[in-house]
């Protein structure tokens with residue numbers, strides 16, 4: 533059952549005042565049908581999200597991939613989510629485990645796991661790529677790029693063969709350059725191939741601010757730009773607590789500390805757990821999938837190919853974008869001051885160098 537009464541789930545008494553915001557994700561379910569009839573009788577015309585997505589594929593059934601599939605299933609974002617991995621049994625087992633939580637957590641998105649069987653992914657509307665290996669001792673950054681780019685290339689080619697119209701979201705690291713690798717392999721417009729990092733980094737930043745101020749994290753609005761790594765560009769000037777500039781609520785020193793902690797947010801978790809994070813990354817990737825599936829036109833920071841925006845060209849970089857059914861519907865241009873633009877340029881330069889390393893490897897010729 534997929535009934536998303538997004539704004540009214542909280543308080544049914546507010547039905548009439550929020551009627552324009554009633555949204556039903558229509559998937560031929562009896563409850564949905566009767567709810568729709570009831571709403572119409574109350575003279576409330578719900579917005580029907582046209583068609584439920586048939587299939588979403590998540591490649592890589594490791595920590596992040598399994599979490600993405602789990603969140604997608606719990607949000608009932610498609611009829612089926614297919615988890616693919618190269619390791620025999622891993623995707624099958626995790627998919628079965630997630631599906632067995634359906635009767636308990638009440639969702640009906642079917643969860644299927646397969647080993648390298650791309651036929652099972654046929655007809656996917658969205659493909660999330662999380663496959664790859666972490667950097668091992670003695671491995672240079674270029675070695676990691678080469679290994680993971682080869683994996684991203686292989687899985688992108690195999691998956692797009694069966695789902696040529698799919699929108700592709702990259703999660704594998706090094707994120708910006710892996711997004712570029714998928715773009716080279718996918719042979720489709722860059723608006724349909726982009727990376728997830730900014731939604732996660734912004735989530736971390738917002739969570740830290742919510743802690744510092746002891747406020748609900750949902751009230752913290754923020755924006756982060758740039759590459760996924762040390763050169764990311766948090767923007768306190770564009771951070772607010774429900775419209776109140778964060779600079780009025782937190783001193784510079786505390787804010788600077790939060791910005792620094794955000795930049796090293798991934799490393800903090802690696803130090804604690806010995807491996808990189810998955811709950812927030814998985815949720816962040818699923819948030820982008822939801823924006824596409826429900827055609828939400830949400831404004832989210834994603835790793836997008838720039839074509840002149842912010843004075844930068846031919847580089848994948850984290851920028852705010854409007855995300856809807858076509859993927860990136862628009863790259864949003866905001867005014868940056870000199871210092872912010874300089875930080876973004878530095879970040880772009882760092883990503884460009886990695887993109888050049890990939891070009892020099894000639895994997896895509």
Ligand SMILES: NC(=O)c1ccc[n+]([C@@H]2O[C@H](COP(=O)([O-])OP(=O)(O)OC[C@H]3O[C@@H](n4cnc5c(N)ncnc54)[C@H](O)[C@@H]3O)[C@@H](O)[C@H]2O)c1
Nearest residue numbers: 592593594595596617618662663664703704705728729813
């Ligand atoms: N973008 C971000 O913000 C962000 C955040 C966290 C992690 N990551 C990255 O996401 C990736 C996944 O992280 P993880 O913690 O899930 O790692 P993981 O090791 O738990 O999972 C990776 C999975 O990919 C699979 N795989 C490898 N080669 C494959 C292939 N050719 N086809 C199909 N599957 C293949 C592996 O078998 C493994 O199950 C890593 O590159 C990690 O650095 C990115």
